[in-house]
Amino acid sequence: MHAIRQYEFGPAEVLRYEEVPDPHPGPGQVRIAVAAAGVHVVDTSIRQGGQRGPFPQPDLPMTPGREAAGVVDELGAGxxxxxxxxxxxxxxGMASGGYAELAVREVEALQVLPDGADFDAAVAMIGTGRTTMSILRTARPTAGDVVLVTSAAGGIGALAVQYARNIGATVVGAAGGAAKVAKVRELGADIAVDYTAPDWAQSVREALDGRAVSLVLDGAGGEYGRAAFDLLGPDGRITMYGKEFGEHQFTSDDLLARALAAKVALGPNLLKVPGGMRTLENEALAALADGSLRPLVGPPFALAEAAKAHAALENRETYGKVVLRPTP
Structure with a gap:
């Protein structure tokens, strides 16, 4: 089979497309003929050797990839x-062979695809979808909220926009560039703005016509996260996620002055849900099955283009979920 192999930590170019021996499942495992593999921002951190959190760096060489969808083509014993x-x-798992034509996993970790679900959508929901469910549990948006979603054309942001719209909240989606703003508008945001424009925050204030943002769901961080934070009205709250959430540059004094609340959605919160990750996966796939959430999936990359996909994701050139396809 063909797979992506990594022999050193570093830039996207360390990802190599190679022919390797076919894997075979052990006892209690199955082999999946991969139709779609998910690319996640965490994958780029693992590739660089800079992954933070409780998970150790993988041993090299390795085949990256944490999310895979396809058809079971071989069974292990039992x-x-x-x-x-x-x-x-x-x-x-964290770096367990998804960027390949064939992948192996324990049978108890499998989720049967909902009727009508395509592989790209499924691979988006098994990882990005379950993360979004955790973020929403932490943020607790309500119908009375004015919700501002940054990175609203990203995998998580697109699902958050839909969820907030579905519960009746007023939704402001902020993304970078006209094409992404158009995607956010298609997702149902009441207000869609380009946060690379210098006056975007003022545009939001004018569009809200006296109403204040009450909840920020922020996966952008940096100057965009800070500008979103500044749009919160008294008693507002911000829920932060993504690898740049620590770069907002606001302090406890900022929170106290306006009676604001700040939460970090990821990390230990992912492990606190009764039933753990499986519960979050079930919620995400149920929402896919009933049509209440549809992941935004960008144009797929060929498996051989994994390095190109990583670079595009890091350069904010993608929208929605980034997917690799082993076959055209």
Whole structure:
């Protein structure tokens, strides 16, 4: 089979497309003929050698990739024969071989695809979708909120816009560039703005016509996160996620002066949900099945273009979920 191999930590160019031996499942495992593999911002941190948090860096060489969807084509010992030929999706772990034509996973980690779900959408929801469910549990948006979502054309942001719209909140979506703003508008945001424009915050104030933002869902950080924070009215709250959430440059004095609340959505919060990650996966895939949430998926990259996909993601050139396809 073909797979992406990494022999050193570094820039996107360290990802190599190679031919390697086919893997085979062990006891209690299945092999998946991969139709779509998810690319996540965490993958870029792992590749660089800069992944933060409780998970150690993987040993090299390795095949990256944490999310895969496809068809079960081989069973390990002890696995029910009914799994053979099933369309499934699975989170594989931190760096566990998803960027490949074939991937192996324990059968208890598999999720059977909802009827009608395509592989790209499924691979978006098994990782990015479950993360979004955790963020929403932390943020607790309500119908009475004015919700500002930064990075609203990203994988998480697009789902957050839809969720807030579905519960009846007023939704402001901020993204970078006209094309991404158009995507946010298509998702149902009441107000869609380009936060690379110097006057974007003032545009939001004018569009809200006296109403204040009450909840910020921020995956952008930096100057965009700070500008979003400044749009909060008294008693407002900000929920932060993403690798740049620590760069907002606001202090406890800023929170006290306006009676604001700040939360970090990821990290330990992901592990506090009863039933853990499986519960979040179930919620995400149920929302996909009933049509209440549809992941925004960008144009797919070929598996051989994994380095190009990483570079595009890091340069903010993508929208929605980034997906690799082993076959055209």
């Amino acid at each position: 696995v029910d024969v009914e799994w053979l030929g099933r369309r499934v999706v699975a989170h594989l």
